[in-house]
Amino acid sequence: FSSPSVKYGEGQGDCRLLLSVMLLFWEAGRGQVHYWVSEEAKHGTFVGRITQDLGLELAELVPRLFRVASKDRGDLLEVNLQNGILFVNSRIDREELCGRRAECSIHLEVIVDRPLQVFHVEVEVKDINDNPPVFPKAVKNLFIYESRSLGSRIPLEGASDADIGANSLLTYRLNSNEYFTLDVKRNDEEIKSLGLVLKKLLNREDTPEHHLLITAVDGGKPELTGTAQLKITVLDVNDNAPEFESTIYKVKLFENAPNGTLVVTVNASDLDEGINKDIVYSFNTDTSADTLSKFHLDPVNGYIIVKGDIDFELTKLYEIQVEATDKGNPPMADHCTVLVEILDTNDNVPELAVKSLSLPILEDAPVGTVIALISVSDLDSGANGQVTCTLTHHVPFKLVSTFKNYYSLVLDSVLDRESVANYEVVVTARDGGSPSLSATVSMSVEVADVNDNAPAFAQHEYTVFVKENNPPGCHIFTVSARDADAQENALVSYSLVERRVGERALSSYVSVHAESGKVYALQPLDHEELELLQFQVSARDAGVPPLGSNVTLQVFVLDENDNAPALLPPGPGGGPKNVPNGTLVIKLNASDLDEGLNGNIMYSFSADILPIVKSKFYMDPITGEIMVKGYIDFEETKSYEILVEGIDKGQPPLSGHCTVMVEVEDTNDNAPVMEFKFLSLPIREDAPLGTVIALISVSDLDSSVNGQVTCTLSPHVPFRLVSTFKNYYSLERRQRVCSGEGPPKTDLMAFSPSVPDSGDREDQQAATVGSLSKVTRQDSLSNTNSWSSLKLMSIELVMPSNHLILCLPHLLLPSVFPRIRVFSNESALRIRWPKYWSFSFSISPSNEYSGLISFRSD
Numbered sequence: 001f002s003s004p005s006v007k008y009g010e011g012q013g014d015c016r017l018l019l020s021v022m023l024l025f026w027e028a029g030r031g032q033v034h035y036w037v038s039e040e041a042k043h044g045t046f047v048g049r050i051t052q053d054l055g056l057e058l059a060e061l062v063p064r065l066f067r068v069a070s071k072d073r074g075d076l077l078e079v080n081l082q083n084g085i086l087f088v089n090s091r092i093d094r095e096e097l098c099g100r101r102a103e104c105s106i107h108l109e110v111i112v113d114r115p116l117q118v119f120h121v122e123v124e125v126k127d128i129n130d131n132p133p134v135f136p137k138a139v140k141n142l143f144i145y146e147s148r149s150l151g152s153r154i155p156l157e158g159a160s161d162a163d164i165g166a167n168s169l170l171t172y173r174l175n176s177n178e179y180f181t182l183d184v185k186r187n188d189e190e191i192k193s194l195g196l197v198l199k200k201l202l203n204r205e206d207t208p209e210h211h212l213l214i215t216a217v218d219g220g221k222p223e224l225t226g227t228a229q230l231k232i233t234v235l236d237v238n239d240n241a242p243e244f245e246s247t248i249y250k251v252k253l254f255e256n257a258p259n260g261t262l263v264v265t266v267n268a269s270d271l272d273e274g275i276n277k278d279i280v281y282s283f284n285t286d287t288s289a290d291t292l293s294k295f296h297l298d299p300v301n302g303y304i305i306v307k308g309d310i311d312f313e314l315t316k317l318y319e320i321q322v323e324a325t326d327k328g329n330p331p332m333a334d335h336c337t338v339l340v341e342i343l344d345t346n347d348n349v350p351e352l353a354v355k356s357l358s359l360p361i362l363e364d365a366p367v368g369t370v371i372a373l374i375s376v377s378d379l380d381s382g383a384n385g386q387v388t389c390t391l392t393h394h395v396p397f398k399l400v401s402t403f404k405n406y407y408s409l410v411l412d413s414v415l416d417r418e419s420v421a422n423y424e425v426v427v428t429a430r431d432g433g434s435p436s437l438s439a440t441v442s443m444s445v446e447v448a449d450v451n452d453n454a455p456a457f458a459q460h461e462y463t464v465f466v467k468e469n470n471p472p473g474c475h476i477f478t479v480s481a482r483d484a485d486a487q488e489n490a491l492v493s494y495s496l497v498e499r500r501v502g503e504r505a506l507s508s509y510v511s512v513h514a515e516s517g518k519v520y521a522l523q524p525l526d527h528e529e530l531e532l533l534q535f536q537v538s539a540r541d542a543g544v545p546p547l548g549s550n551v552t553l554q555v556f557v558l559d560e561n562d563n564a565p566a567l568l569p570p571g572p573g574g575g576p577k578n579v580p581n582g583t584l585v586i587k588l589n590a591s592d593l594d595e596g597l598n599g600n601i602m603y604s605f606s607a608d609i610l611p612i613v614k615s616k617f618y619m620d621p622i623t624g625e626i627m628v629k630g631y632i633d634f635e636e637t638k639s640y641e642i643l644v645e646g647i648d649k650g651q652p653p654l655s656g657h658c659t660v661m662v663e664v665e666d667t668n669d670n671a672p673v674m675e676f677k678f679l680s681l682p683i684r685e686d687a688p689l690g691t692v693i694a695l696i697s698v699s700d701l702d703s704s705v706n707g708q709v710t711c712t713l714s715p716h717v718p719f720r721l722v723s724t725f726k727n728y729y730s731l732e733r734r735q736r737v738c739s740g741e742g743p744p745k746t747d748l749m750a751f752s753p754s755v756p757d758s759g760d761r762e763d764q765q766a767a768t769v770g771s772l773s774k775v776t777r778q779d780s781l782s783n784t785n786s787w788s789s790l791k792l793m794s795i796e797l798v799m800p801s802n803h804l805i806l807c808l809p810h811l812l813l814p815s816v817f818p819r820i821r822v823f824s825n826e827s828a829l830r831i832r833w834p835k836y837w838s839f840s841f842s843i844s845p846s847n848e849y850s851g852l853i854s855f856r857s858d
Helices: 048-054 094-098 289-294 611-616 772-784
Strands: 006-010 016-017 026-027 032-038 046-049 065-071 077-080 085-086 107-112 117-126 138-145 153-156 171-174 182-188 190-197 209-217 224-237 246-254 264-265 280-281 294-298 303-306 317-326 334-345 351-355 370-377 387-391 397-404 406-411 424-429 440-448 461-465 474-478 492-497 509-514 520-523 532-541 548-558 572-574 584-587 602-605 618-620 625-628 641-650 654-665 673-679 692-699 719-725 728-733 792-796 803-808 811-816 838-844
Touching: 032 046, 046 048, 065 077, 094 117, 107 351, 107 370, 117 370, 117 397, 117 406, 138 153, 171 182, 182 209, 246 264, 246 548, 264 334, 280 294, 289 294, 289 317, 294 317, 351 424, 351 440, 370 387, 370 397, 370 440, 370 509, 387 397, 397 424, 406 424, 461 474, 474 548, 492 509, 584 654, 602 618, 611 618, 611 641, 618 641, 625 772
Parallel strands: 032 117, 138 224, 246 334, 461 548, 572 654
Antiparallel strands: 006 016, 026 032, 046 085, 065 107, 077 085, 107 117, 153 190, 171 209, 182 190, 209 224, 264 303, 280 317, 294 303, 317 334, 351 370, 370 406, 387 424, 397 406, 424 440, 474 520, 492 532, 509 520, 532 548, 584 625, 602 641, 618 625, 641 654, 673 692, 692 728, 719 728, 792 838, 803 811
C-alpha cells in the first residue's frame, strides 16, 4: 500500500481521507507477486509485505541470503529485513523510467539460497499528473498576409504532456480577441491538429501585429497548464499560398535503412505565377534536433531521405512537419505532416545474463536442484524479439522456463564427479527473426566431491618373494590404492589388519607406512620357521564417514643356505674282522633344514682323516653308507675313528661333522701259541715229586674268550701241569718214575701237552710241544754249542710270580730276580751273574728251532 494522502475541503471542518490502494495478488502457477505504487512516492512509502506474500519467514531472510535484484534501477525499492516490508527507497519517475509506454512496471527478482529459490515480483508504477503541458516554444512568431481570406487556417504546433492516459489528454484555450479563433482537430491516428482560424480580415495598416496567448490544459486531477505566446505579424499581399497534395503523408521505413534511402517525396503547388510560384520545402522550425539528424529534405524537389541511424528500439514513429513556402513577397506557405513508421528488423542480438549461480554443486545433489537463474531479453519486437533458449547437448542439466524471459538451470540426472568433474555448459538464446540472431553464455559447472568411492587396489591379492635372513626394517613391498574422490576424500592411509601368526601378533613381523604404503619386515624372516606369511593391508580414506578396502599379501620366504647339515649322532660301528669288501659298516643320516640344493647333502671323509682309515673304508657320497674296502684285522687295530662331514650344495656351501667310532669285533682266527721257556731233561728217576721239568708259556692273539687258553696233558703220564702265572704252566712230576715198575725203562719219555683256546670256532687249534726228536734236537743244539749257525734273536729272563727259577744240574732253586729282557745280534752271549743263572731265549736258525737252553757260568 502507498502512503495515504489527505485532502481538506475548503470552508469545511471535516476532512476526507483519500487512500490510494494498490492491487496485490499472487499468481501461484507462475510464482509472481504484483504490486502497485504511484510515482513520486516519498522515501519509505509502504509497498507490500513481500516476505509474507512469498511465504518466507523473517528469521530465515539473513541465513538464506535474501536479496532483491532488478534489471531496472535497483535502488528504487528496498526490503526491510527486520519486518519484511517492501518500501520506496528513492524517487520514482515514471516518465524517466518508462517514457510514454502505457504500461510501466519495475521487475524484481527475489532470490534466497539454501535451497536456491527465485521469486518474481512486479511493481506497477501508476502515473500521476506531475508533468504540465509544454509547447515547443514559449514564443511563436507567425507571418500572415493581410489578404488572407476569412476562415483560412494557420497550423500551429501543439503542446506535449509527458504523462499518459487522462493526465496527457490536452485541451486548448485562446485568449479573447476579435481576429482569431482556435481550431483543434483529431484525426484517425489520435493526433490532434491545432490551428488558428481567421474570423476577421486583417488590415496591416490598422494593426500590423497581434499578440495572442494559447493555454494547454491536461486532464489530470488537479489539472496542470502550459502556455505559449503567439506574435503575429501581418504581411502585405501574396495572395496564393502553396498547397500540398496531402496534408498527411504516411510512410513505413525499415530501421537501419542506409543513408540516402528515399523516404517520401512531398509535393505542393502554387497557383501564382513567376517567382510567387516557386516553392521552397523545409522542415518546420519546431522540428526536433533528433529528427533533423535522421532525415534530409531536398528544398527544391521535396525529397526526404535518410541521413542518420534509424533505430526502431529508440523511436518507432517520426512525426515531421514540412512547410512549402513560395518566393513571393511576402512569401506564402502551406504545411503538411509526414508520419514515418519505423519497421523493426532483427538487428539486436538476444542478451543473456546469469542472475544467480550456486556453485559448486555436490555430486549427490538431487535431481531438480536449481543451479543458476538466467534472464534473456531482445530489444527487437514481434518475432524478432521472441527468444528461445537451448542448452548444450549431453549434459545432465536442463532449462526450465520459470517466468517471462527467465530460465532456471536445474539438474536433470544424477552426477558422478569421478566420471566428469566439470561441465562446460553453454546456453544459447536465439530469436525468431529471419535470419535469426543468437547469443551464448558459458558456465563452468564444477561438481563438488562427496566421499562415495572407497580406495581401490589394482589387484585383490599380491604375491611377494622375500629372501630369509633379511635385515630388520627392510622394505619388502609397496601397496598402493587409488581413491577416485578428491581432496581429503582421496587421502588414503594404510594399516595392517591385525591377526595372530602362531603365538605372535602380525605386527611383530611386518609394518606398513601409513602414508606411502611401504611394507617393512620388522625382523629377519626364517624360511624354516615360516614359509608363507599371509596378511591383509587396509586402505582407508579421510572422508566422513571414511571408506576403506583390503588387499591380501602373500609373502613367500625364500630359502637361503643358512643351515648346515646336521649329522645324527651315530651309534658305534662294529663288525667282525676279516669281513669281505663292500660290507656295510653304518649308514649315516644327515638333515638340513634348508630346501632344494641348499638341503642336498653330499657325504665324505674329513680331509684330516688317517690314511689307514681311508685304506680300510669307503663312503658313498649320496647315501652316507660307510663300507669296508680293505682287510680288517682285530689284532692289528681294534677300533677306527672315522671323521665324516656332510656338505650341502648351497652357495657358499655349509657342512656338518661327526665322528664314527668303528670297533672291530674279534673272531677266533689265531691258534694258541705254546712255548717252552725252561726245560730240564733228562729227569732222574729218583727225582722227587713236584720236580719242575719244564716251564711252558701259552698265548693267543685273539681277545676275550677267543684268547683265553687252557692247557691239558696227555693221559697216563707221571706228570702234571700247574698254572704258575698268567699263561704260564709248570710241568711237574706227580708220581715216582721207577725203572722196575711198569713197562721197560727208557731214557726218553714223550709227552704232548694240549693247549686248546676258548674260542667258539669248531676248528679250535691245539698247541703241543714238539716230538721227542725235536726236544732231542734242541738238546743236541745245547750240547754241541753250534752257535755259529744260529742267530740269537732274543733272550728273556722269566720270573713267574716274581721269582726266577734257576736251574742247576738235578737241582732247582728259587731265587727272587727282576724281569729282564735282553736283545742281541751276537752269536754268543756272555752275561755275568752272581751265582747261578739260566736264560730262556729263542734261537731261530732259519726260523725252525726254538726251545730252552741252559748255560753254565765261566
